[in-house]
Amino acid sequence: MSVVFALATPASRSALCVFRVSGEGCLDCLKDICNAPLVKPRVFYNRLLVSQGALVDSVGIVFFEGANSYTGEDSFEIYAHGGLAVMGSVVELLQEQGFNEAGPGEFTKRAFLNNKLSLSEAESVVDVINASNKRALEASTNSLVGGFSAEVFDFSEKIDVLRKHVEGSIDFSDEDYDFIKEGGVLDSLSCLCADFGGFISKCYVSGESDSKKMVMFVGPPNSGKSSLFNRLLGSDRALVSSSPGTTRDLIESEVFYNNLSFGVVDTAGLRKTTNIIEKSGITLALKKIKEADVVVGVFDDGNRARLSEVVSLVGDKLFVAVLNKSDLGDFEDVKGFDFLLSAKTGAGIVEFKDSLSKLLEEKGPGDQKYFARMRHVRLFDRCLNSLESSMLKLKKGEDLDLAAEDLRLARADLDEVVGVKTADSLLGDIFNDFCIGK
Ligand SMILES: Nc1nc2c(ncn2[C@@H]2O[C@H](COP(=O)(O)OP(=O)(O)OP(=O)(O)O)[C@@H](O)[C@H]2O)c(=O)[nH]1
Numbered sequence: 001m002s003v004v005f006a007l008a009t010p011a012s013r014s015a016l017c018v019f020r021v022s023g024e025g026c027l028d029c030l031k032d033i034c035n036a037p038l039v040k041p042r043v044f045y046n047r048l049l050v051s052q053g054a055l056v057d058s059v060g061i062v063f064f065e066g067a068n069s070y071t072g073e074d075s076f077e078i079y080a081h082g083g084l085a086v087m088g089s090v091v092e093l094l095q096e097q098g099f100n101e102a103g104p105g106e107f108t109k110r111a112f113l114n115n116k117l118s119l120s121e122a123e124s125v126v127d128v129i130n131a132s133n134k135r136a137l138e139a140s141t142n143s144l145v146g147g148f149s150a151e152v153f154d155f156s157e158k159i160d161v162l163r164k165h166v167e168g169s170i171d172f173s174d175e176d177y178d179f180i181k182e183g184g185v186l187d188s189l190s191c192l193c194a195d196f197g198g199f200i201s202k203c204y205v206s207g208e209s210d211s212k213k214m215v216m217f218v219g220p221p222n223s224g225k226s227s228l229f230n231r232l233l234g235s236d237r238a239l240v241s242s243s244p245g246t247t248r249d250l251i252e253s254e255v256f257y258n259n260l261s262f263g264v265v266d267t268a269g270l271r272k273t274t275n276i277i278e279k280s281g282i283t284l285a286l287k288k289i290k291e292a293d294v295v296v297g298v299f300d301d302g303n304r305a306r307l308s309e310v311v312s313l314v315g316d317k318l319f320v321a322v323l324n325k326s327d328l329g330d331f332e333d334v335k336g337f338d339f340l341l342s343a344k345t346g347a348g349i350v351e352f353k354d355s356l357s358k359l360l361e362e363k364g365p366g367d368q369k370y371f372a373r374m375r376h377v378r379l380f381d382r383c384l385n386s387l388e389s390s391m392l393k394l395k396k397g398e399d400l401d402l403a404a405e406d407l408r409l410a411r412a413d414l415d416e417v418v419g420v421k422t423a424d425s426l427l428g429d430i431f432n433d434f435c436i437g438k
């Protein structure tokens with residue numbers, strides 16, 4: 001396979017950036033791009049990176065040989081300073097070596113093709129990266145390194161053993177001894193069906209509901225939506241002013257709180273207006289409500305009467321009503337509102353954030369041990385159907401060939417989960433979801 005490289009960290013200014021390079025022959029360039037040799041694999045060296053005699057950066061660099069790398073082929077990693085000019089120079093240097101930019105998930109795809117990971121483990125790598133809360137992280141880590149593939153391989157072996165027994169007994173079907181019933185094959189198959197059903201119930205199906213949760217701020221103009229949005233982010237991301245109609249566009253960002261990350265969206269204040277730009281901002285806000293997991297209605301004392309109007313716009317979405325600007329007076333009557341707080345002073349913000357994260361967390365996986373894809377669950381269901389169909393045939397004493405064929409089909413479905421047998425198109429679908437550099 002050709003040598004590929006990628007920036008594995010975001011392409012934005014930060015303390016460090018990490019480049020990965022993988023492919024046969026890639027290590028040959030190290031003597032040219034480093035000011036001194038790298039002696040041992042898997043040792044972190046500090047070297048000067050040079051391109052055609054010119055200094056690029058002082059970097060950390062480590063190389064791996066063949067099977068002992070993530071991809072299963074020769075590879076190395078460069079840890080450089082996280083400046084955009086540094087990143088550009090390292091890209092240029094690697095291109096000068098004739099290396100190609102990697103596609104999405106290329107490193108993990110190579111790890112799969114070189115038998116370093118099963119297909120389901122490779123899929124879990126993305127689930128670990130995308131996990132937005134502790135439970136989702138636990139379940140996807142279990143799928144990656146906590147035995148998901150091992151359990152699937154174990155079921156495959158058991159199915160094989162049973163199929164050999166069924167096929168073996170075909171040759172002796174004329175004899176008096178009923179190998180299937182008296183020899184315990186039927187009992188073993190019945191146990192296997194029960195165990196496999198139990199295994200399926202330990203899998204949490206990751207689907208759309210696992211995409212990052214989104215909290216949206218709506219409400220009348222000037223109620224403090226942008227101030228509350230900024231308060232959650234801990235930075236002045238959205239413009240705040242005393243003139244109503246300040247926010248026109250959707251402003252999106254991300255918050256990490258209580259081991260949970262979620263998206264937050266600030267929107268234009270809802271009011272009748274003739275201003276075309278403001279009007280389109282309001283239309284955007286109303287459309288976006290459909291995508292939100294939680295809608296936070298923000299009001300102040302002057303516009304609290306608009307609560308029911310906003311509630312009716314939100315439809316059946318989870319709605320939280322906030323009465324903001326608590327610092328401006330004593331509010332004894334907070335009927336209809338879930339929170340009284342001040343975006344300005346921070347009063348009541350911790351309670352608000354705690355309950356927001358609870359609302360979002362409740363939507364994650366429950367007690368299930370593993371994260372599984374829809375693709376896996378479809379194959380598991382089909383596998384269980386084949387196992388049950390085989391059991392039924394054996395019980396009825398029907399054609400043993402057909403019962404053995406059901407077991408073969410069941411085994412093939414499990415092969416597809418772990419990637420023993422995989423179509424190229426499926427690999428394309430799976431790895432296109434990855435980020436570059438993984
Ligand atoms: N006293 C006080 N003032 C606040 C508070 N929150 C926001 N404000 C003020 O209220 C005004 C409007 O705040 P914004 O955050 O811009 O309100 P908004 O809802 O985003 O307004 P639009 O974008 O115009 O819809 C600004 O002058 C803020 O400083 C608060 O908790 N207390």
Ligand SMILES: [Mg+2]
Pocket residue numbers: 225226227238239240246247266267268269
């Ligand atoms: Mg605003």
